[in-house]
Amino acid sequence: MDINNLLSGFLGAVIALILAEGWRLGLMAWERKKKREIFVAYIKNVIKPGLQAYIKDTLALKTDIQTYPNHDTIYNHHKFNMLPSLNADIFKELGFNELYFLTKDFDLHEKVIDIYHCIDYLKATMPYESHQNFIDQCDAHFKEKGCKTVDDLIAHAKDCVTINDIKLVADGNLNLRLDSAKSSLLSCETIMERI
Ligand SMILES: [Zn+2]
Numbered sequence: 001m002d003i004n005n006l007l008s009g010f011l012g013a014v015i016a017l018i019l020a021e022g023w024r025l026g027l028m029a030w031e032r033k034k035k036r037e038i039f040v041a042y043i044k045n046v047i048k049p050g051l052q053a054y055i056k057d058t059l060a061l062k063t064d065i066q067t068y069p070n071h072d073t074i075y076n077h078h079k080f081n082m083l084p085s086l087n088a089d090i091f092k093e094l095g096f097n098e099l100y101f102l103t104k105d106f107d108l109h110e111k112v113i114d115i116y117h118c119i120d121y122l123k124a125t126m127p128y129e130s131h132q133n134f135i136d137q138c139d140a141h142f143k144e145k146g147c148k149t150v151d152d153l154i155a156h157a158k159d160c161v162t163i164n165d166i167k168l169v170a171d172g173n174l175n176l177r178l179d180s181a182k183s184s185l186l187s188c189e190t191i192m193e194r195i
Contacts, residue, residue, distance in 0.1 A: 032101060032102060035094065035098070035102055036102045039090065039094065039099075039102055039195075040191070040192060040195055042090050043115075043188050043191055043192060044188075046087075046090075047086070047088070047115065047119070047184075048185065048188045048192075050083055050086030050087075050119075051086070051122075051181050051184055051185045051188065053081045053083055053086070054081075054083060054086060054122055054127065054177075054181050055178060055181050055182065056081075057080050057081055057083075057127035057128075058127050058130075058174050058177060058178050058181070059178070060127075061080075061127050061130060061131050061174060062171060062175075062178075065134060065167055065170050065171055065174075066167070066171070068134075068138070068157075068167070069138070069150070069153055069154050069157050070154060071150065071154075074150055080126070080127050080128035080131065081127075082126075082128070083126060086119060086122065087119065087123070088115070088116045088119040088120065091112065091115075091116040096109075096113065099112050102195070103191070103195055104195075105194070105195075108190070108191055108194060108195060111187040111190060111191060112187075114184065114187060115184045115187055115188065115191075118180045118181070118183070118184040119184070121180060122180065125173075125177070127174075130170065130173065130174060130177075133170070134166065134167075134170045137166045137170075138153075138157075138163060138166055141160075141162050141163060141166070142156065142157075145160075
């Protein structure tokens, strides 16, 4: 084999390598582009409506708690959205490293991680669970005080410090979740605008 053959063989190998690398990078860029589109659609169609429903339910629950107990809040429960769509599985599936490449921006990446943790936090206590916890605590107190009828407990709750405290704590907890949900909703808007 003369030097020319050797050289062309070597060049051929180098060109093949460059092409293979170019193909790999192109494929990766194409995949990222696709993944980015799916991620933005997920934020828009799953996360955002999920957060909006959570906020709506929490606001309704706050009103229920403030006016509890009366015949409406006892008999006519707000119908809570079970929010099956509020989940951050796609974040886990993509992984935080890949999400960094998808967002292409340190600040946006941080917002994505915040949304992920916020959803975990919100899901730990859904509005219908907050509602049930509140009712259980009030019921336990009414029982302790010997209230038997709805009118008994409405009359008792009028000047009851314990029921007022239960309301204050429940409202405070709901405010914390509301703040988180609202801030994540803003982050969703920013991501959809800038990604
Ligand atoms: Zn009492």
